[in-house]
Amino acid sequence: xxxxxxxxxxxxxxxxxxxxxxxxxxxxxxxxxxxxxxxxxxxxxxxxxxxxxxxxxxxxxxxxxxxxxxxxxxxxxxxxxxxxxxxxxxxxxxxxxxxxxxxxxxxxxxxxxxxxxxxxxxxxxxxxxxxxxxxxxxxxxxxxxxxxxxxxxxxxxxxxxxxxxxxxxxxxxxxxxxxxxxxxxxxxxxxxxxxxxxxxxxxxxxxxxxxxxxxxxxxxxxxxxxxxxxxxxxxxxxxxxxxxxxxxxxxxxxxxxxxxxxxxxxxxxxxxxxxxxxxxxxxxxxxxxxxxxxxxxxxxxxxxxxxxxxxxxxxxxxxxxxxxxxxxxxxxxx
Numbered sequence: 001x002x003x004x005x006x007x008x009x010x011x012x013x014x015x016x017x018x019x020x021x022x023x024x025x026x027x028x029x030x031x032x033x034x035x036x037x038x039x040x041x042x043x044x045x046x047x048x049x050x051x052x053x054x055x056x057x058x059x060x061x062x063x064x065x066x067x068x069x070x071x072x073x074x075x076x077x078x079x080x081x082x083x084x085x086x087x088x089x090x091x092x093x094x095x096x097x098x099x100x101x102x103x104x105x106x107x108x109x110x111x112x113x114x115x116x117x118x119x120x121x122x123x124x125x126x127x128x129x130x131x132x133x134x135x136x137x138x139x140x141x142x143x144x145x146x147x148x149x150x151x152x153x154x155x156x157x158x159x160x161x162x163x164x165x166x167x168x169x170x171x172x173x174x175x176x177x178x179x180x181x182x183x184x185x186x187x188x189x190x191x192x193x194x195x196x197x198x199x200x201x202x203x204x205x206x207x208x209x210x211x212x213x214x215x216x217x218x219x220x221x222x223x224x225x226x227x228x229x230x231x232x233x234x235x236x237x238x239x240x241x242x243x244x245x246x247x248x249x250x251x252x253x254x255x256x257x258x259x260x261x262x263x264x265x266x267x268x269x270x271x272x273x274x275x276x277x278x279x280x281x282x283x284x285x286x287x288x289x290x291x292x293x294x295x296x297x298x299x300x301x302x303x304x305x306x307x308x309x310x311x312x313x314x315x316x317x318x319x320x321x322x323x324x325x326x327x328x329x330x331x332x333x334x
Contacts, residue, residue, distance in 0.1 A: 004242040005231045007224055008070040013109035015118050015209060016063040018102035025059045026097055032087060033143050039083045044159035047075040051159050053119040056143040057129060062122045066109065076102060105209065106224060108216030116168040120189055121209050127190055134194045138186055146186065150179045213243040225251045253294040257302065260284050263332055276306040282314035283329040289315050
């Protein structure tokens with residue numbers, strides 16, 4: 001079954017979201033939540049992970065996670081596997097606890113603002129779930145890292161790192177002023193969330209966190225696509241799926257197209273000027289289909305061939321080896 005590829009590299013930052021199987025609770029009581037935090041403590045000790053924010057809900061959890069080493073997959077396997085074993089043993093249950101694969105949104109940790117954006121999304125989860133009511137302080141929700149932002153360093157687990165988030169807020173890093181400033185910031189966001197217009201603005205702002213596959217600029221995206229190329233190299237196209245793979249496939253197709261244009265002594269303007277059914281476009285369409293798994297729709301749009309059926313016809317015509325001019329162009333591409 002096709003699955004989303006995992007992106008791993010030293011120093012990677014992720015927003016992790018994992019839900020209970022069939023939407024069921026993964027914590028039945030506070031002892032379970034304490035047990036999960038013990039597992040989190042252990043996995044951080046084993047892997048060197050840094051946690052910048054977390055929240056434990058009833059049927060899911062969120063982490064803002066940094067991996068100094070490229071070990072997301074092995075760490076998550078240990079965390080969820082060991083917690084499931086302990087949960088099942090405690091409640092005399094069997095079987096899966098978590099739903100499918102966890103979501104891992106890769107974040108540009110070097111770009112200003114993203115730590116603050118994702119930590120805010122995580123810490124406001126109890127409000128969106130109705131676990132904190134209007135007028136109630138958000139820090140009253142125990143199973144979040146927010147209360148720990150407000151205490152001295154010595155009272156926090158060594159794996160909880162607040163410096164990045166506080167530093168993006170205004171320069172205060174891990175001191176009482178920084179914690180207080182962050183609390184005022186979060187409470188201000190919470191107050192705005194209770195208003196309809198504010199809630200709609202937040203939901204729109206958070207679309208990238210909830211729906212995307214990365215959070216960062218174009219340079220960061222290009223870097224991730226390059227890493228993806230190494231992950232999927234030698235694998236069948238059906239092995240992976242998702243937005244990540246579409247980005248990878250498009251980047252690969254662009255490289256193939258660029259090479260083809262250079263070989264045929266063409267440029268982008270030529271694609272504009274040529275007829276939709278030009279032989280050069282036909283052979284380029286055939287070559288891209290041969291070298292990649294990109295869709296015919298992408299090829300027809302990128303080569304400006306009009307209806308997608310032209311791509312199908314072009315691939316068939318070039319493969320038939322009956323048109324002398326197409327044969328010549330085909331040989332030039334190799």
